Amino acid sequence: MISMFLVIGLLIVVTILLCLYRAVVGPGVFNRVAAVNVIGTKTVVLLVIMGYCFERPLFFDISLLYAMLNFIGTLVFAKYLERGELCF
Amino acid sequence: MLLIDVIVTILLGAGMFFMFIGAIGLLRFPDFYTRLHATGKCDTLGEGLIIAGLIIYHLFHYPGIPLVAVKLLILFIFIFIANPTATHTIVKAAYNKGLKPWRLGEGRR
Amino acid sequence: MEVGGGEKMNRREKAFGIVVTFSIMFLFWLLLSGFFDAFHLIIGGICSAIVALISHDLLVRGKGEKMVLKSFRLLLYIPWELWQIVLANFDVAYRVLHPKMPIDPLVIEFETSLRGDFALVTLANSITLTPGTITIFVEPEKGKFWVHALAKEHANAHLVDKTMQRKVADVFMEW
Numbered sequence: 001m002i003s004m005f006l007v008i009g010l011l012i013v014v015t016i017l018l019c020l021y022r023a024v025v026g027p028g029v030f031n032r033v034a035a036v037n038v039i040g041t042k043t044v045v046l047l048v049i050m051g052y053c054f055e056r057p058l059f060f061d062i063s064l065l066y067a068m069l070n071f072i073g074t075l076v077f078a079k080y081l082e083r084g085e086l087c088f
Numbered sequence: 089m090l091l092i093d094v095i096v097t098i099l100l101g102a103g104m105f106f107m108f109i110g111a112i113g114l115l116r117f118p119d120f121y122t123r124l125h126a127t128g129k130c131d132t133l134g135e136g137l138i139i140a141g142l143i144i145y146h147l148f149h150y151p152g153i154p155l156v157a158v159k160l161l162i163l164f165i166f167i168f169i170a171n172p173t174a175t176h177t178i179v180k181a182a183y184n185k186g187l188k189p190w191r192l193g194e195g196r197r
Numbered sequence: 198m199e200v201g202g203g204e205k206m207n208r209r210e211k212a213f214g215i216v217v218t219f220s221i222m223f224l225f226w227l228l229l230s231g232f233f234d235a236f237h238l239i240i241g242g243i244c245s246a247i248v249a250l251i252s253h254d255l256l257v258r259g260k261g262e263k264m265v266l267k268s269f270r271l272l273l274y275i276p277w278e279l280w281q282i283v284l285a286n287f288d289v290a291y292r293v294l295h296p297k298m299p300i301d302p303l304v305i306e307f308e309t310s311l312r313g314d315f316a317l318v319t320l321a322n323s324i325t326l327t328p329g330t331i332t333i334f335v336e337p338e339k340g341k342f343w344v345h346a347l348a349k350e351h352a353n354a355h356l357v358d359k360t361m362q363r364k365v366a367d368v369f370m371e372w
Contacts (some may be wrong), residue, residue, distance in 0.1 A: 001093065001145070004100070008138075011104055015111040022114050022123075027197060030120055030182045037174055038114065038127045041167070042107065045135050048142060048160070060159050061229075067163060071170040075177055082181035106286065113293045121331070121345050122302055126293060129328045133286050155231045162228070172325035176332050179345070183333050189345060192301045 002053060009049045016042050033077050040070035092148045099141030106134030119190030119197055120182060128175035132167060139164045211253065219249035270368045271319075277364070281327050289328040292347070302345065304333070305352050309340040309362050316369040323361055330355065 016039055023035035044067045051059030080086055113126025143160050150156070190197065222245035230237060292300055311317055317340070321332040324344060329351025334343040346352035354360065 001096075001149075004097065008100055008104055012107065015107055018111040019114055028120070028187075030178065030187065031123070034120070034124055034127065034178055035114065037178070038110070038131060041131055041135065041171060044163075044167070045107075045138055048139065048163070052142065052145070057153070057156055060156060060163070064159065064163050064166070067166055067170065071174055074174040078174075078177040078181040082184055106290070109290045109293050113289075116293060116298065117300075119302070122300060122347065125328065125331060125347050126289065128331065129282075129326060130286055130289060130293075132326065133282060153231075155228065158228050168326075169322065172322050176321065176325050179331055179333055183343075189302055189304060191303075 005049050005053050009046060009053065012042055012046050012049070016046075029081065033074065033081070037070065037074045040066070040073075044070070089148075092144065096141045096145045099137050099144070103134045103137030103141065106130045106137065110134060118194075120187060121179065121189050124175055124179060128172060132171040135167055136164060139167075214253040215249050218253045219245050222248050267369055274364060274368045278323055278326070285328045289347075299348070301348050303349075303352060304343065304345050305356060306341060306343045307356055309342065310366055311340050311362075311369065312337070313369060316365060319368070320362065320365045323365065324355070327361070 019035050019038050019042070023032050023039070026032050026035060044063045047059050047063035047066065051057065051063070076086070107130070110127045110130035113130065114123050117123045117126060139160055143157050143164075146157050146160070147154070223241060226241040226245060227233075230241070292298065309320065311320060314337070317335055317337060321335055321342070324330050324332045324342070329347045331345045332342060333345055335341070344352075344355060346355075355362070
């Protein structure tokens with residue numbers, strides 16, 4: 001079972017590398033923001049799988065926190081791109 | 089034990105398939121809005137399936153600490169609410185800034 | 198800068214907001230920490246009380262009619278929605294993997310009969326989660342939705358069939 005988790009983790013790393021192409025090339029800033037959001041969501045799942053591989057229950061707290069940080073970061077970025085400023 | 093292993097493997101495999109579809113859609117589609125269609129949905133479902141598989145694995149291999157399964161359930165619900173909202177916010181910002189959608193027959197952008 | 202709509206809350210709504218916020222915060226503390234001895238419970242109670250006193254008007258607004266019935270109907274609506282998500286994701290997978298990529302995007306707009314905050318958010322989330330459509334803009338006064346659709350079938354499911362709007366209106370009883 002643990003070896004299957006390692007294989008799944010490796011496949012997730014491959015998908016992250018595929019998304020990096022869009023983050024580098026993507027014409028304009030919106031494509032890049034979308035790609036970074038996707039990479040952040042995939043990192044959350046990668047952290048949970050690593051928590052099971054190394055048998056450390058602390059990784060789940062870190063993944064919950066990072067999911068919230070990624071969400072709020074994307075919202076703040078979109079608000080800044082739309083208005084040109086953060087506060088009103 | 090063997091039946092649980094088979095169920096967990098099927099769920100993890102299906103989740104992995106959908107995440108690949110999300111990444112390939114990000115590369116193949118011709119426009120910003122269509123790319124977000126691929127990632128905002130297939131990504132969320134793929135992650136949901138992987139986390140559901142891990143919850144079942146945890147409940148049968150570590151029955152002494154059920155609170156970790158509750159933590160993973162909170163993560164599942166949070167991803168299902170947060171990912172579509174972030175997608176919608178980015179699409180709204182791009183639309184208000186004037187990015188035009190792609191019609192059939194144009195070149196790639 | 199005004200927060201919370203600017204209207205004055207009387208003492209009953211304030212007490213209700215404080216109690217609900219305190220119970221939700223304390224429940225999350227218990228679920229996420231895992232320790233149930235006296236020291237951690239007391240510290241959890243103090244932290245939840247401080248958070249509830251400072252920001253009780255962000256989470257709960259007023260009493261809300263028939264909240265229990267609406268929550269129960271929401272729990273019944275979620276399995277149908279999950280089944281629709283799984284079914285339609287196979288459709289998007291087919292469109293991604295097909296060598297010709299048969300997509301034909303268009304932007305549509307339609308009106309619904311929903312007016313409340315929670316109902317509009319539920320419908321917008323459901324529209325974004327079922328593949329084929331993404332919510333672009335929501336107008337709360339008239340219940341208008343601007344939606345970007347991936348193909349004509351997905352657009353017709355919202356303009357002609359209107360299945361999802363009827364189901365959400367059934368949950369929140371806002372025909």
